[in-house]
Amino acid sequence: MTEQMTGAQALVRALEQVGVDTVFGIPGGAILPAYDPLYDSAKVRHVLVRHEQGAGHAAQGYAQATGKVGVCMATSGPGATNLVTPIADAYMDSVPIVAITGQVVSSAIGTDAFQEADISGITMPITKHNFLITDPEDIPRTIMEAFHIASTGRPGPVLVDIAKDALTSTMTFQWPPVMQLPGYRPVTRPHSKQIREAAKLIVEAKRPVLYVGGGVHRAGASAELREFAELTGIPVVTTLMARGTFPDSHPQHMGMPGMHGSVSAVGALQKSDLLIALGVRFDDRVTGQLSTFAPHAKVIHADIDPAEISKNRYADVPIVGDCKEVLTDLLATMRGDGRKGDYTEWGTALNSYKKTYPLGYVEFEDGSLAPQHVMERLSEIVGPDAIYTAGVGQHQMWAAQFIGYERPGTFINSGGAGTMGFALPAAMGAKMGCPDRVVWAIDGDGCFQMTNQELATCTIEGVPIKVAVINNGNLGMVRQWQTLFYNQRYSNTDLQTVRRIPDFVKLAEAYGCVGLRCERPEDVDATIQKAMEINDVPVVIDFVVHQDAMVWPMVAAGTSNDEIQFARDMAPVWDGEDRT
Ligand SMILES: Cc1ncc(C[n+]2csc(CCOP(=O)(O)OP(=O)(O)O)c2C)c(N)n1
Numbered sequence: 174m175t176e177q178m179t180g181a182q183a184l185v186r187a188l189e190q191v192g193v194d195t196v197f198g199i200p201g202g203a204i205l206p207a208y209d210p211l212y213d214s215a216k217v218r219h220v221l222v223r224h225e226q227g228a229g230h231a232a233q234g235y236a237q238a239t240g241k242v243g244v245c246m247a248t249s250g251p252g253a254t255n256l257v258t259p260i261a262d263a264y265m266d267s268v269p270i271v272a273i274t275g276q277v278v279s280s281a282i283g284t285d286a287f288q289e290a291d292i293s294g295i296t297m298p299i300t301k302h303n304f305l306i307t308d309p310e311d312i313p314r315t316i317m318e319a320f321h322i323a324s325t326g327r328p329g330p331v332l333v334d335i336a337k338d339a340l341t342s343t344m345t346f347q348w349p350p351v352m353q354l355p356g357y358r359p360v361t362r363p364h365s366k367q368i369r370e371a372a373k374l375i376v377e378a379k380r381p382v383l384y385v386g387g388g389v390h391r392a393g394a395s396a397e398l399r400e401f402a403e404l405t406g407i408p409v410v411t412t413l414m415a416r417g418t419f420p421d422s423h424p425q426h427m428g429m430p431g432m433h434g435s436v437s438a439v440g441a442l443q444k445s446d447l448l449i450a451l452g453v454r455f456d457d458r459v460t461g462q463l464s465t466f467a468p469h470a471k472v473i474h475a476d477i478d479p480a481e482i483s484k485n486r487y488a489d490v491p492i493v494g495d496c497k498e499v500l501t502d503l504l505a506t507m508r509g510d511g512r513k514g515d516y517t518e519w520g521t522a523l524n525s526y527k528k529t530y531p532l533g534y535v536e537f538e539d540g541s542l543a544p545q546h547v548m549e550r551l552s553e554i555v556g557p558d559a560i561y562t563a564g565v566g567q568h569q570m571w572a573a574q575f576i577g578y579e580r581p582g583t584f585i586n587s588g589g590a591g592t593m594g595f596a597l598p599a600a601m602g603a604k605m606g607c608p609d610r611v612v613w614a615i616d617g618d619g620c621f622q623m624t625n626q627e628l629a630t631c632t633i634e635g636v637p638i639k640v641a642v643i644n645n646g647n648l649g650m651v652r653q654w655q656t657l658f659y660n661q662r663y664s665n666t667d668l669q670t671v672r673r674i675p676d677f678v679k680l681a682e683a684y685g686c687v688g689l690r691c692e693r694p695e696d697v698d699a700t701i702q703k704a705m706e707i708n709d710v711p712v713v714i715d716f717v718v719h720q721d722a723m724v725w726p727m728v729a730a731g732t733s734n735d736e737i738q739f740a741r742d743m744a745p746v747w748d749g750e751d752r753t
């Protein structure tokens with residue numbers, strides 16, 4: 174089919190053709206031509222956000238909740254630069270989004286024209302790929318390629334910057350266009366020799382661990398993971414990006430590893446003789462001091478991105494491939510072989526860590542609220558079918574630790590970048606992608622003040638998310654470091670929310686939401702239940718919690734995982750080790 178139309182019409186038509194149903198954005202001069210045909214589209218719903226950062230995180234939440242590509246749109250210059258943070262965030266966490274930005278007319282590019290920013294240059298190191306279109310004929314092909322690149326191989330953000338004159342001039346629309354990506358061929362099938370090598374190491378190992386990362390969820394491989402874990406009996410740890418990919422309630426699950434991981438998960442990695450690392454990147458928040466990480470372990474490392482393999486830790490058996498295919502082939506090989514490893518002693522040792530050092534916290538004697546208690550009650554009352562998003566800080570870690578995740582994709586957070594302000598717009602995007610799911614944003618009082626303007630979007634667009642603000646009156650995570658490493662010198666971490674500036678309940682009401690406040694442990698259940706009963710407007714709960722709660726366990730930055738403390742100055746006693 175060929176048809177004459179403007180570049181702007183071609184853009185909207187192309188978005189319809191690739192199946193886009195939701196676009197988050199804000200119009201402005203350079204992108205304005207695209208907003209005109211968008212107004213008429215029966216297939217694409219444009220959601221007018223209040224800040225472009227909100228559009229980007231909403232696209233990320235939408236993408237992660239649905240498995241589809243999320244789309245955000247902005248004008249040139251400041252509109253586009255406001256998207257930089259979510260683009261960087263999506264890059265770090267391998268989230269498939271396409272960002273479409275307007276650019277000044279092609280003849281003005283490079284002249285410091287009004288609202289000109291070299292957004293393709295700015296985002297070059299934080300996009301999987303980016304395009305600058307000056308010829309309207311390139312629009313359909315580029316959109317098709319952008320969606321293909323964002324969603325295949327290792328997913329990630331793709332930016333399409335379109336000069337205004339390419340939007341306004343006439344072109345010939347043709348669909349489907351021919352993709353011109355000769356250099357882009359992600360390897361998804363693992364090499365059979367590597368699979369055999371891996372199977373051999375697995376059978377010979379005495380202390381293997383499945384070190385599972387976000388790549389396993391991105392590959393949709395949680396069923397294969399479970400089958401493999403149950404076939405072999407190997408213990409599992411799930412990173413922050415993989416929470417829910419393996420059920421928390423499963424007896425082989427040892428918890429989350431890393432700086433705030435459980436003693437059993439950190440211990441499993443440190444004492445292991447074989448790491449089966451799937452879709453992970455040996456992030457410093459997991460490894461601690463790299464030179465002392467899992468010192469006795471050989472490494473099988475499977476990832477779809479060859480650049481990850483042996484980047485931080487040498488892989489004895491490198492496997493390039495999609496985690497679903499890797500696990501399927503490993504299962505077939507190990508079943509065919511019929512040999513099994515014996516990990517009984519190992520399982521017993523790890524289970525004793527799990528029993529001796531469970532996650533815990535102290536209640537406050539003055540009757541004030543412990544944030545971890547809020548998480549436990551949310552987990553119990555809201556349950557594992559909901560989608561939870563989180564901001565960045567202590568509340569994020571408590572949400573990762575104290576909510577039980579049983580299903581893949583039920584915890585959406587900013588892992589790699591650690592972007593404050595992620596939770597609320599991501600929850601909005603997730604809820605728009607999955608309107609039938611209950612969606613809770615677990616936010617900090619600091620984070621909430623960065624992006625709460627999207628509550629207006631939620632109310633107006635009919636997106637009844639629920640927000641639990643864990644209000645400790647402080648930039649809590651930074652304060653925790655000041656408590657531990659800066660002699661309790663609390664430089665610039667007190668947000669003064671004790672004075673109710675702002676009053677989160679009134680703020681919620683100002684945005685057309687229901688605002689609730691909870692300050693005492695005995696009111697937590699009733700407040701959560703009340704929020705669960707409200708389904709027509711967004712609900713914000715101001716959980717006023719004690720400012721001194723801390724996140725434990727902790728491995729201090731740059732130190733060895735062996736130095737993990739499960740509470741202040743309390744180190745676990747490892748098997749066969751003498752305390753003295
Ligand atoms: C955009 C951004 N700025 C600064 C930081 C550094 N930072 C990490 S956690 C944190 C405190 C977050 O405070 P709050 O949202 O209240 O969460 P809490 O730790 O108190 O639960 C800060 C400032 C960051 N991660 N992101």
Ligand SMILES: [Mg+2]
Pocket residue numbers: 617618619643644645646647648649
């Ligand atoms: Mg706080």
